[in-house]
Amino acid sequence: MNFTKLQSLGWSNFFLQQLDFEQLDNPDIQVLRISAIHRDVIKALGESDDADNVVEQTVLCPLEYRPVSQFIAVGDWVVAQKTNEHYKIVNILESQNRIERLSNQQRQLICANLDYLFIVTSANDEFNQKRLQRYLALAYEFDITPVVILSKIDESEDFYIYLDQIKKTNVDLVYAINSFDAETLKPLSDFLLPANSIAFVGSSGVGKSTLVNQLFAETLFDGIMSDEFKPMKTADIRDDDKKGKHTTTHRELLINKSGVIFIDTPGMRELQLLNAQQGIEFTFxxxxxxxxxxxxxxxxxxxxxxxxxxxxxxxxxxxxxxxxNYKKLLKEEAFNQRQELGAYAENQYQKELHMMYKQHKR
Ligand SMILES: Nc1nc2c(ncn2[C@@H]2O[C@H](COP(=O)(O)OP(=O)(O)OP(=O)(O)O)[C@@H](O)[C@H]2O)c(=O)[nH]1
Ligand SMILES: [Mg+2]
Ligand SMILES: [Zn+2]
Structure with missing residues (x-):
């Protein structure tokens, strides 16, 4: 196994020590970082055979890790084995952190191994302090430093109203930006360090992908622009209620020329917290x-x-x-936890039933 290029992907000793000797010796085994999860396709980044570059490839996921959204997150490190043309996931390495939520009554992983969570919220009718507190609880629960980005300040006569509301929440890092004005983005360069993983979360239409594109290009900071860069898709929001159109449909990890790792995510309709009691208490x-x-x-x-x-x-x-609001979040959280436990039990029951049925048929 080759490791020289992996550090640029965020690889560290924490992951290395999870590998066993057999895996380290096996030339058909590679470690890869999950870079995109589409409906049917999982992509991952790893060292290429000539070890000159980092390459993205499609990986196969065994049945035991399905449904994928419950087992694998973009940003996870996995051990994969080469079989014919493809790599197949053998196991998932324990992550440094992983954020999850409840979606359609099921646990859903959002992303993993982050240094910062950029919570994007816009200076218009979309702004909602209570929702922001949910996102903060998510970051605190999973021990990731939250950075609140108030976007579209160019569209608001008085964006200080929103800033005041943000300052009343328990967060230290707050930035007011217009993605199309490089000056307002400059302070974010503090976070744009090689191998730092930054995920962007927030409602649809707040400008996550626009900001990823701007920071990715980095023309603002040192004039470099990646040749192969395909910008993330963005789209106008609805005029009447300022809501987005869910333009980004999957989670995707991108690395720019300076080695900063960005994870763009689809806008969330609602953020239901799961296993986040400590995060809620820290937020309040x-x-x-x-x-x-x-x-x-x-x-x-x-x-x-x-x-x-x-x-x-x-x-x-x-x-x-x-x-x-504090009481509501705690109550909802407790309810979600019970629901999830219930769903888990139901799942196990169905599996056992299925096994019994199979044995009976034999
Ligand atoms: N005026 C202004 N418009 C912005 C800013 N940031 C983003 N926009 C616009 O807002 C719209 C939505 O931006 P996107 O980047 O697609 O939003 P998103 O958060 O990625 O949305 P989803 O992918 O649906 O979750 C686009 O028309 C952008 O051009 C900003 O700082 N100022
Ligand atoms: Mg988007
Ligand atoms: Zn009391």
């Missing part, structure tokens, strides 16, 4: 702080004497809507 750390001053450790904040939350709500120190 102000509320958790109040709760620590409650007289009773197991305070339910309903009617107890000496409840710091109730006192703060009464005095207005804690905003009622903010508190309700």
């Amino acid at each position: 750390v102000d509320i958790v702080d109040f709760a620590q001053s409650c007289k009773f450790k197991n305070c339910s904040h309903q009617n107890e004497k000496g409840c710091a939350i109730l006192t703060a709500l009464q005095s207005g120190e804690l905003d009622v809507e903010h508190y309700n």
Whole structure:
């Protein structure tokens, strides 16, 4: 196995130590980083045979890792074995982090092994502070530094209103941009380091792909532009409600000439959190702080004497809507977790039934 070019893809010792000797010795085994997941096709990047370049190839996925969206994420590292023309996934390496959500009542992986999560939200009617808090909870839960990007500031007379709302959430890195004005993008260069993996998430139409294209080209920073660069597709949003048309339909990982790794994702209709209780608490750390001053450790904040939350709500120190949103997210999260467990049990049951049926037929 060759590793010289893998570092540029984000490879590190963390992954290397997961390989066993047999795999390291086998010339037909390669490690690859998943770069795109389409409906029927999975692509991955790895070292080419001449080790001169990084190449993208189609990989085959065994049945045990299907449905793919529940087992493999763009950004994952996999061990693959060459069989005839193709590589087939043998196993998936443990990731440094992986974000997931609940979609159609099923766990869905979004992407993996990230350094930053760029949460894009636009300075128009699309903006929604509560939704932003969901995205922040997602980042915190999976231990990825969130960066909030307020896009389309050129379209708003008073984008400071949105910035004020963002600043009320628990996030430090906030940038206001117009993707078509290079000056506003310059501060983002702090994140554009070789082998850094940055995923772009947010609703449809907020300008994720537009921003990926602009940062990818990097003409702003040092004048280099990749020859083979095919820009991500973008499209106008609807005039009436400012919603996007779901232009990007799959997750895709791209590496620019400076070695920065970008993952563009399709706009999410809604973000249902799953297994994200700690992320929610971190997002609402102000509320958790109040709760620590409650007289009773197991305070339910309903009617107890000496409840710091109730006192703060009464005095207005804690905003009622903010508190309700926190409770709503926690409740929904608990519900989703039960649902998912239920779906898992149902799945197992169906599998067992199927096995029994097969045995019976024999
Ligand atoms: N004025 C202005 N328009 C922008 C900006 N960023 C993106 N747009 C426009 O917004 C529209 C949607 O942009 P996309 O990049 O396709 O949005 P997206 O987030 O990738 O959307 P999906 O792929 O559907 O999730 C396009 O018409 C862009 O030209 C910006 O900063 N300012
Ligand atoms: Mg897009
Ligand atoms: Zn209390």
